[in-house]
Amino acid sequence: KAGVTQTPRYLIKTRGQQVTLSCSPISGHRSVSWYQQTPGQGLQFLFEYFSETQRNKGNFPGRFSGRQFSNSRSEMNVSTLELGDSALYLCASSLEGQILAFFGQGTRLTVV
């Protein structure tokens, strides 16, 4: 059974650009959650999608957005990148009503 797949694994962008990250959940999982991980802040919750609907959202500016497709794959987009957006972006998928058990390897975003 394939795990949670995130692409790309590494990304370097310039300030002001935008970026799109992708997450393919485990087959059958309809819930996808996104987290930002930085050395100083740990894992910070971005948003959660379930059946193509954003169900929960963290305290991030509107530059951070996401969506989920009918096949449960999810994308997150960050517009007008800032240096402080450099982080490891993680997604996790789960079955409805279950804790976060499966994370992807993450996408390492570096903004220069």
Next chain:
Amino acid sequence: QKEVEQDPGPLSVPEGAIVSLNCTYSNSAFQYFMWYRQYSRKGPELLMYTYSSGNKEDGRFTAQVDKSSKYISLFIRDSQPSDSATYLCAMSSVNTGGFKTIFGAGTRLFVKA
């Protein structure tokens, strides 16, 4: 004050030692208490979880939850160099919008051979 507090360490122990990792929290609505292990350049992997209070044991790992003190612990017995990783505590509450999961900052553990 953060909802979940965890000492970032680093914590360095000799091989074979008993390791104690801890977190405190402030939100009494948390019902699920989890521990994740994260190796460098990898995503977190779920080690153990506990629903409500009590202890849970899995091999060399024991998780304890004390809801009255809002304190959770993970013990690792007979620690091995392969246990060297960052350990994240996390807690979840459940509402009509699904699970809300908050993570601690993570404790870096080094087990020396």
